[in-house]
Amino acid sequence: MGYQADMRDITFQLFEWLPTGQLLKNDLFSQWERGDVEMVLAEALKLAQEQLDPANRDGDVVGARFADGRVSLPPSFHPVYQKIREGGWIGCISNPEFGGMGLPHSVGTSINEMFFGANMALSLSALLTRGASYLVEKFGTDEMRALFCERMYTGEWAGTMCLTEPQAGSDVGASKTRAVKQPNGRYLIQGEKIFITSGDQDLTPNIIHAVLARTPGAPEGTSGLSLFIVPKVRVNPDGSLGEPNDVACSRIEEKLGIHGSPTCSLVFGGNDRCEGFLLGEEHAGMKLMFHMMNPARIEVGLQGAALAGAAHQAALDYARVRLQGRHWTRMKEHGAPQVAIIEHPDVRRMLFTSGAYVQAMRALLLQTSYFIDMTHVTEGEEQERYQSYVEVLTPICKAWASDWGFRVTEWCLQVYGGYGYTADYPAEQYLRDAKIASIYEGTNGIQALDLVARKLPAKGGKAIRDLLGMAEKTFKTLRNDSQLMEPAWMLGAALKQIEDISKGLAKRPDAPIVVLLNSAPFLDMIGDVLGAHFLLDQAVIARTRLGEMLAAAGIASDDKKAVRAFLLDKPDAAFYHNKIQTAIHFAYRVLPLVTARAVAIRAGEVSPVEAIL
Amino acid sequence: MKSCVLMAYVPDTASVIKVAAAGNRIEEADIKWIVSPYDEYALEEAIRLKEAKGAPVTVLTYGPERAQQGLRECLARGADAAVHVKGGEGTFGDALAIAKVLAAAVRKSGPFDIIFAGIQGVGSDNALVGAMVAELLDVPHVTGVVKLEIGDGAITAHREIEGGTEVVTAPLPCVVTAQKGLNEPRYPSLKGIMAAKKVAIQAFVPADLGVDEGALAGAGATCRWKALALPPAKSGGVILKGEEDPAAAARELARLLREQAKAI
Numbered sequence A: 001m002g003y004q005a006d007m008r009d010i011t012f013q014l015f016e017w018l019p020t021g022q023l024l025k026n027d028l029f030s031q032w033e034r035g036d037v038e039m040v041l042a043e044a045l046k047l048a049q050e051q052l053d054p055a056n057r058d059g060d061v062v063g064a065r066f067a068d069g070r071v072s073l074p075p076s077f078h079p080v081y082q083k084i085r086e087g088g089w090i091g092c093i094s095n096p097e098f099g100g101m102g103l104p105h106s107v108g109t110s111i112n113e114m115f116f117g118a119n120m121a122l123s124l125s126a127l128l129t130r131g132a133s134y135l136v137e138k139f140g141t142d143e144m145r146a147l148f149c150e151r152m153y154t155g156e157w158a159g160t161m162c163l164t165e166p167q168a169g170s171d172v173g174a175s176k177t178r179a180v181k182q183p184n185g186r187y188l189i190q191g192e193k194i195f196i197t198s199g200d201q202d203l204t205p206n207i208i209h210a211v212l213a214r215t216p217g218a219p220e221g222t223s224g225l226s227l228f229i230v231p232k233v234r235v236n237p238d239g240s241l242g243e244p245n246d247v248a249c250s251r252i253e254e255k256l257g258i259h260g261s262p263t264c265s266l267v268f269g270g271n272d273r274c275e276g277f278l279l280g281e282e283h284a285g286m287k288l289m290f291h292m293m294n295p296a297r298i299e300v301g302l303q304g305a306a307l308a309g310a311a312h313q314a315a316l317d318y319a320r321v322r323l324q325g326r327h328w329t330r331m332k333e334h335g336a337p338q339v340a341i342i343e344h345p346d347v348r349r350m351l352f353t354s355g356a357y358v359q360a361m362r363a364l365l366l367q368t369s370y371f372i373d374m375t376h377v378t379e380g381e382e383q384e385r386y387q388s389y390v391e392v393l394t395p396i397c398k399a400w401a402s403d404w405g406f407r408v409t410e411w412c413l414q415v416y417g418g419y420g421y422t423a424d425y426p427a428e429q430y431l432r433d434a435k436i437a438s439i440y441e442g443t444n445g446i447q448a449l450d451l452v453a454r455k456l457p458a459k460g461g462k463a464i465r466d467l468l469g470m471a472e473k474t475f476k477t478l479r480n481d482s483q484l485m486e487p488a489w490m491l492g493a494a495l496k497q498i499e500d501i502s503k504g505l506a507k508r509p510d511a512p513i514v515v516l517l518n519s520a521p522f523l524d525m526i527g528d529v530l531g532a533h534f535l536l537d538q539a540v541i542a543r544t545r546l547g548e549m550l551a552a553a554g555i556a557s558d559d560k561k562a563v564r565a566f567l568l569d570k571p572d573a574a575f576y577h578n579k580i581q582t583a584i585h586f587a588y589r590v591l592p593l594v595t596a597r598a599v600a601i602r603a604g605e606v607s608p609v610e611a612i613l
Numbered sequence B: 001m002k003s004c005v006l007m008a009y010v011p012d013t014a015s016v017i018k019v020a021a022a023g024n025r026i027e028e029a030d031i032k033w034i035v036s037p038y039d040e041y042a043l044e045e046a047i048r049l050k051e052a053k054g055a056p057v058t059v060l061t062y063g064p065e066r067a068q069q070g071l072r073e074c075l076a077r078g079a080d081a082a083v084h085v086k087g088g089e090g091t092f093g094d095a096l097a098i099a100k101v102l103a104a105a106v107r108k109s110g111p112f113d114i115i116f117a118g119i120q121g122v123g124s125d126n127a128l129v130g131a132m133v134a135e136l137l138d139v140p141h142v143t144g145v146v147k148l149e150i151g152d153g154a155i156t157a158h159r160e161i162e163g164g165t166e167v168v169t170a171p172l173p174c175v176v177t178a179q180k181g182l183n184e185p186r187y188p189s190l191k192g193i194m195a196a197k198k199v200a201i202q203a204f205v206p207a208d209l210g211v212d213e214g215a216l217a218g219a220g221a222t223c224r225w226k227a228l229a230l231p232p233a234k235s236g237g238v239i240l241k242g243e244e245d246p247a248a249a250a251r252e253l254a255r256l257l258r259e260q261a262k263a264i
């Protein structure tokens, strides 16, 4: 069947749930109308299905190759990359002043869901190009902007992010790469970076590396790092390519997934001739780099959600055609025909739980993207408020969506039985490709520490209080609702757990170790609560729409038989109905986990630390 | 030089088709609409001509309100102007009536040096409209073109025919209908999508073109759709039992593949 996206849910979340239509009315986005955005999404899906997806298997099987100091990508990647780049998709959300297309982030998130879902390995390089160019746009000189930004946003040249070194993984501050200022104001860069995504490739004639390095005499740790732009090939003042800039690729990694994405070891200045340009001030590198890393973290969360979405759609297709076993109502009849496995309750459960997480992840990512858009169209206090939401939500997007995204790919593989484990179906590749999202861009463990140690306490905890306050409102709206009362109360109870822990924890004498030990479960608790809140909020809208449809068709909502027939006949009605079921299912199956985790945290269980390991 | 593309906005072949209550139409409510795939080849060829020789491209459609979206898609890919003749409810499926309206619209917005159409419109697949428009305009036509060269005042076109390729020349102006293989249609760029809405679509009703749509749909109709039926559901498939005599089963399989499935 090939890659499928749940376009109905994407447009529901963008236009029926979020006020994207309203957002487009802002001057900043005035060049895009709703009809354009619908066309953009339809074309993105076409590109995903007709171009990116067919090359995805090749990416996995052929993979990136390394020979004679050069990396080559699968031949099928080349024409696909050109189409993506010519269409303006790489810089789809970037600044139009520098060759970007100026679409809202929320729309970009939907585009990238489809691109990552169809071909994560290839789409990953666009993420880095966008981010590195943004650093130049924001912190470069006018001259650098003129030389690099448009060429990067249009994908003529690519970009990378170079932090990791053998001794500096999570501990970025341990970086040793050196940068020495020259009389001409440029810096000579020397050192080795490892695990650099797209550090070398043969899609573009130049690659612009964003490199963290230490100047002589700089302080230890991250506060001594500076940020440099280091082209693979030197660029003449007129923008033409000059001589090579002494950046060499020494190897690429063999790895579990994303075989089409080269993970490179790069040697800068092996011959002492590697030139870099400082961005911003010396020693401000880490702070500046976060302007690339924060959006990238959200996009890495999106990778988890996107592959989960792709895996879910594929599993649904498979479950509809694979015949096995008898229908559960005719189990004892020997002669009963085999049924499609989607009829088996256990298979339905796996599929439906997967779908619920996919929708919840999509909601989290779109809501966060919408807040990013709002920071661009507001000022002063309002803007600060939106910015504070984005900051708290960033590690949750990254870790919650990549962890549960990976798990969804596992459940979806399970749907296939033995066939899912074979390379005949895409399930196993989705699973392998998805795993990396919980590791790079700061492991999920590091995200959880960032959340509890920095993001939650920031500004007296106002941002998270606001966000959980929105969930609280959903609870209060629905607590007397005849259909959604119980899910609402479960949400209320889960919120109470989070509140109790937040208040109680600080007062404990063993607070530091309890916090460190539980940062990841605590991040999950917040993710689960937000997910349930988003889905319930969406269910209310869906229920209204469904009611309108039934009324227009003259069907009484308590006429069960007629409603059922209507749902079977009208895909849109079925969509709204399923939306409500999804919210109920997620509340029952996920929110109790919040309470369960709270038990261990409140008890102060610290066995992993007590144990002799 | 100027070119025109006749574009039909048709049900997506991937849509689930249901027959409407009236019995002679499809249920249109949940259908996704697309530019007919053959018209995508036609449009691509016109845009390439524009890139090579600066010939501006006008896209023309005859259909209901929704067809405007199809025009926008064509503009996003690089067409310069769009003409929408609104109507078509009564003349639905009547290729001659449609061709009469289109020919009148071509006269009104022309003159054009070359008119591109699809070899057939996905949905009803008559392969009639292009040739009829040419006749009504009294210009030559070449159908099913897979390769096209445009020279000075004349074209050389390669047509797919049974078992081979026919190469024909025709003077301009003429009508060319596009067959799969003519080119690889481009995707609209984001820039193109953004720019498309800035082009004003010229709208007519058939009366503006001097065409009496009511007469074409009523007494003048040349074709009426009586009834539509879905193809019978696929049967379960045939299982050849090969345990006893594998050679016979293999022979039977080869026969079925050749005679029934026509796969070999």
Ligand SMILES: Cc1cc2nc3c(=O)[nH]c(=O)nc-3n(C[C@H](O)[C@H](O)[C@H](O)COP(=O)(O)OP(=O)(O)OC[C@H]3O[C@@H](n4cnc5c(N)ncnc54)[C@H](O)[C@@H]3O)c2cc1C
Pocket (backbone or CB within 6 Å): A160, A161, A162, A163, A164, A168, A169, A170, A171, A194, A195, A196, A197, A198, A255, A263, A436, A439, A440, A441, A442, A443, A444, A445, A446, A449
């Ligand atoms: C395919 C791939 C692509 C990559 N692309 C890039 C890239 O483009 N650019 C780039 O710079 N890097 C890249 N990386 C590197 C990646 O960001 C690092 O692997 C990651 O940050 C973790 O560092 P590490 O591997 O050294 O693990 P370590 O830091 O050794 O971590 C090992 C484990 O210890 C945990 N841990 C470490 N420190 C702490 C702590 N203080 N508290 C609690 N737990 C801790 C981690 O969570 C992890 O579980 C890539 C990696 C891979 C595999």
Ligand SMILES: Cc1cc2nc3c(=O)[nH]c(=O)nc-3n(C[C@H](O)[C@H](O)[C@H](O)COP(=O)(O)OP(=O)(O)OC[C@H]3O[C@@H](n4cnc5c(N)ncnc54)[C@H](O)[C@@H]3O)c2cc1C
Pocket (backbone or CB within 6 Å): B005, B006, B007, B008, B009, B010, B011, B026, B036, B038, B039, B042, B060, B061, B062, B063, B064, B066, B067, B088, B092, B093, B094, B095, B098, B102, B116, B117, B118, B119, B120, B121, B122, B123, B124, B125, B126, B127, B128, B129, B130
């Ligand atoms: C259910 C259904 C709904 C449809 N709704 C629409 C609609 O909303 N708008 C619409 O434009 N068409 C619509 N069509 C297509 C239109 O009805 C057919 O194109 C028409 O019936 C002509 O028959 P054909 O497709 O067999 O034409 P063919 O003779 O096979 O068509 C050959 C070529 O003629 C040109 N052409 C045909 N019809 C038109 C037209 N109306 N305008 C411009 N060029 C044309 C195209 O270049 C086409 O590729 C619909 C078709 C179906 C089955």
